[in-house]
Amino acid sequence: MAETMTPLRKTALNAVHRAAKSKMVDFGGWDMPVDCCGLVAEHMAVRTAVGVFDVSHMGDIQLRGPGSLAAVQQLCMNDASKLAVGQAHYSAMLYPNGTFVDDVVVHKLSDNDYLIVINAGTREKDVEWVRKTIGHMPGVHVNDFSDYYTQLAIQGPRAAETLQKLTSTDLSTIKNYWFTWGQVCGLHNVMIARTGYTGEDGFEIYIPSDEATSAQVWADVLAVGAEFGILACGLGARNTLRLEAAMALYGHEISDTINVLEAGLGRYAKLDKGEFVGREALLKIQAEGGPKRKLVGLEMIERGIGRDGYPVFALDGRRIGEITSGSPSPFLKKNIALAYVPVEFGALDTEVAVEIRGQMVKAKVVPTPFYKRAKKST
C-alpha cells in the first residue's frame, strides 16, 4: 500500500497497457506494466526472438552549450571526451564519497550537446543534483526533457529485423552503443540508439510523447514484429533479463551506500581523466587496498530461491552479506542472485548459505554475467 496519496505517474502508453490487460504495478511512483503476456514467455521472446518495452519512465537530461563537455566530465565518472558524435556509453553520477547518485547512459548528440538518460525512480533527485553540481559552470544549460519522449526498447536477436521494417535508416550501420536520427513510422528525426538493458542486441527509440503518436508506434512495432513472435514485455521480464546479464539496478546493486569499486564498475570510472565528483574518494579506497566487499554472482545449489534482501551466511554460520537481486532465471533454469559479500568470499565456487524463510540453503559463487549472448557479426 502506498503511504502517500501522490497519484501514480503515467507514460503516454498507460491506456494502451490497461486496454491490453497488462498487470500494472507502482514502480518508483510510476504506474507501469509488470507483466503483459506472462513473464517467462516475455523473457524467452527477448532471448530467442524479440520483445518491446515501454521505458518512457526513464528520464532524459540534456546538457547543452560550449561548457557541456566540461560539465559532463565533472558530473559523470566515465570519460566523455572519448565519445564521438553519435556514440553513447555507460557511466554514473557519484556523490563525493564515491557512492551512486544514479547510473546513466551518456549520449553525445553534438560537440556542445549531451543527453544523459537516467532512471525513473531517481528523476527528481538526479535533476536537482545536476543543477546543484554543474549549474554554476559557465556555458552550459541544463534541460530536463524527461517528459518529452516516449522511449521504446525493442530487444532481442530479431530486434533489428523488426525495427528495420519501420525505418529507412540502415540499422546495420549502427554499432552497439551508437545512435543516429532517422525516420521511424513516418516520424522525422527520431533518435535510434543501439542500447538496452536485457543483455541482447536491440534498440531504444525516442519518439514524441503525445498519446496518439506513442500508441501508433507501439501498435506498429507489435504488428511488424508479429512474424517473429514479438511480445509486449513488462518490468518483470526486464528485471529477470537484466539480472541474467548481471546489469545493475539502482536501489539494488548500486545506491547511495554502495561505492563504484564495491559494485565492480570501476572500469567505467576513468580516474585518470581529471577531476570529477567522487574521484578522490575512489582513489582513497584504492590506495587503502580496495573495497572490503564485492558484488558476486550466486547460484543456488540446494532447493530454494534467494531473493532481494535475503541474508547471506558463511557455512560456519556468520552473517556475511545480503542478496541485492535474486530470482529464478527463466532462460538458464537456475536460481540466481547477485549479492554483496566480503572480498574473501568472492572467489569462484566459494560455498555460502542463503537464509530463505528461516532455512539455510546452499549457494555458490559463479561467474557473471550469468548469461552472455553469442557474438555475431553486426
Added chain:
Amino acid sequence: MAYPANYRYTKEHEWIQVDGKIGTVGITDYAQNSLGDIVFVDLPKVGDTIEAGKSFGSVESVKAVSDLFAPVSGTVTAVNDELKDAPEKINSDANTTWMLKVELSDAKQVDGLLTAADYEKFTSEETGH
C-alpha cells in the same frame, strides 16, 4: 474461469473442497493469475498439523513469494508430490490442481469460509479500482 460452487474460499485465495472429514486444498485461479509463472511450491509433510488462518507453506512465482494460509485446522493426510517437479500445473488448472489433503479437526470452520459467489464478489472488488 468459474469458481466451483462446491468449494469454499479464503480471502487469501485458497480453496477447499470438503468430502466428509477430508478437505482438499489448493489456490484459486485468481491467485495463480496474480502470481504469474509458478516455479516453486513449499508444502508440509504428511502427518504435520496446520492451523486455520496460519501459514502452512509458500508458493513462488518468478517474481514473488507468497504465503499459503490454511483455510481450516487439521492434520495433513496427503501432499501432491507432482508439484515438486511440475508446479506450473497450478497455472494451467488451479481449480483441480490440489496441494494438500487435510483431516479436519473442526468441520464447523468450513462454514466460516467464503462461498464461490462471495469469493467472486471479493476478487472483483479487489481488482476493481
